[in-house]
Amino acid sequence: MNLKKVDFFYFLGIGGMGMSSLARYFHSIGKTVYGHDKNRTLLTNKLEEEGIYINYHDCIEILPKWVLSKKCLIVYTPAIPNNHKQWIYLKKYGKNIKKRSQVLSFITENAICIAIGGTHGKTTTCTLLGHILYNAGISFTSLLGGISENYQSNIILxxxxxxxxxxxxxxHSFLYLSPNIACITSFEQDHVDIYPNKKILKKAYIAFLKRIKKPYKKIFLCKEESLPLIKNAIYYSVIQKANYYSNHISIKRNKxxxxxxxxxxxxxxLPLPIPGIxxxxxxxxxxxxxDYLxxxxxKIRKSLFLFKGIxxxxxxHYxxxxxxxxxxYxxxxxxxxxxxxxxRKCFPNKKILGVFxxxxxxxxxxxxxxxARSLEKLDILILLDIYPAREFYMDGIINSNNLLKKIKMSSKNKEISNLSQVLEKIEKKHFDIxxxxxxxxxxxxxxxxxxxxxxxYG
Structure with a gap:
């Protein structure tokens, strides 16, 4: 699709991290950008301050007149429910409708693309790499899955x-991309509604790695992960020697x-700007x-010292x-x-209250x-109701009470709360962290x- 011929963009679910970074990108190059989201948040408020118009009511009367024209691209996220009124209307009458992942592939196809994948660590890796590229004066745009503390945005232009x-x-969003350089930070099941077993997940990752193209055509893999050996891959590690590896970790005055x-x-x-292996x-x-680039x-060393995290x-916060x-997160x-x-490593012998x-x-x-096993490592736990996100409400079938019962912790140290009452419960707890x-x-x-x-406490 030729995005140069598109003048207007309408984002269904603009408040999502991935959607908002795309919206910001098109706004930055002079396109007219509107969007819808069900809730007003700090992020949507920021988008509005930047000049992006957002509506918060699911009705078709408030859609802009140009939304059905050929010069408008409607961008949606799979998290939009099928009974959403705007979505039903736009699917029926819209001229150009694409998933967020498809649009991302359109804007990267004619440039050098570096794509960071993996179950955990994508955003940290991508944000630091973007920070390094920026300090090195490289011509690039980075679309991030979190808000960079250095740039106060999820896009670096x-x-x-x-x-x-x-x-x-x-x-399967990453299967739309054809990057020149790819990195897989970790490999583990997470989106179990999409990948019910690890075999299906591995198949998707291998399909993604086969999409790497010239120039560069390079793959960076963490040596500890259970992906199959890839010919000519560049391996990195924090445990063992590899093409690139880190060791000799020391902690001085909590740094x-x-x-x-x-x-x-x-x-x-070198300083580790965010603690943890x-x-x-x-x-x-x-x-x-x-280093490969x-x-x-x-400039890399300086970037590490200046990196504020995500x-x-x-x-x-306190x-x-x-x-x-x-x-x-x-x-x-x-x-x-x-x-x-x-x-525990940074603050030994402290009593930790976790709200999950x-x-x-x-x-x-x-x-x-x-x-259950991970949450048992806390001293005190307040467990909130499950946040359904894109899923339909299933309380009574699956709920936090079921999880709480499996957590081997004294009943006086664990309890359920809803979001509106949790601060009141926190105020009664004795904790250090x-x-x-x-x-x-x-x-x-x-x-x-x-x-x-x-x-x-002042």
Whole structure:
């Protein structure tokens, strides 16, 4: 599809992280961008401040007149429910309708494309790599799956020679991309409604890796993951020697440092801007690709020192002598394990209260035992109701009570809450560290918890 002939864009589900980055991109190149979302959020407010019009009511009367013209592209996310009135109307009468993943393929097909895939770590790897490219003065645009703290956006605009994007496996989205350089950070089941077993998931990843094209035609793989050996792949690791690897981790005054090894050199005592072995793995991937692209070593080192991280990825919102508050997007047992392990490493012998919001009924049911084992590593747990996201409400069939029963923790240290009552419960707990965990709307607690902590502890 020739996007140059499109003047108008209408995004159904514009408040999603992937959709909003695309909306911002088209707005930045002078296109007229409108969108719909069911809820007003901090992100949609920001989009409106930037000049993007958004409606929040599911009715066709408020659609712009140009939405049915040939010069309009309607972009939708698979999360839009089938009974959505605007979606039913636009499917029937719209001239150009494409999935977000298809549109992403259109904007990257005529440029060098670097795609970061994997179950965990895509956003951290992609955001740091984008930060390095920006500081190196490379002509590129990056579309991110999170909000960069450095750029306060999920898009980094610095030219169009390279497009740096996340290759999302959900709904087989990454199979629309044909990148020149691909990286797989991790390989594990997550979207179980799409990939009910690991064999189907592996088949999709292999299909994605077969889409890599010249120039470059390079694949970066984490050596510890269970993908099959790929001929001519470039491997990286934080456990064993590889083409690129990191080791000699040290912690001084709660700051992490490491050594990074290239095929020809060793870079000593680099700062790890986000703590945790899982984050070191992601940062090793970003450094490996940067070195392969021959970016100046000192510019890479400087970028590490200047990197502020990503919102909702080990974000410390409050820290005093008595209390610490961390918020994290972790929504998979592996991610929760890594998060708690990192907090324990950074703040030993502290009592941790975790507030966890399960995301998706299918994921919660599939990983029920694994979630239980990971959440047991907390000292105190407040478990929220399941956030259904794109799924239909299934309480009574699958719910948080079922999960709570499987968690081997004293009944006085674990309980269920809904989102509206959780702050009241937090205020009664005795803890040193509080972590809010999850990918739903649990981020709406950040400001209330911060306000309470500042009011009570200064």
């Amino acid at each position: 610095n030219g169009n020679k390279i497009f740096l994007v996340e290759a999302d496996e959900f709904d 992490w440092y490491f050594d990074f090894h290239t095929p020809t050199d060793t870079w000593k005592f 899982h984050n070191l793995k992601n940062i090793t991937a970003a450094l490996a690709i940067s 021959k970016i100046n070593k000192e 919102k909702r990825r080990y974000s410390i 820290q005093s002598k008595n209390k610490i508050y961390i918020d994290d 972790a929504h998979h047992p592996t991610e929760i394990n890594a998060l708690i392990q990192t907090v 919001q399960p995301h998706l009924f299918s994921r919660t049911k599939f990983f029920e035992e694994s979630f 509080i972590i809010t965990i999850g990918a739903g709307d649990i981020d709406s607690l950040i400001i209330p918890i911060k306000k309470w902590l500042y009011k009570r």
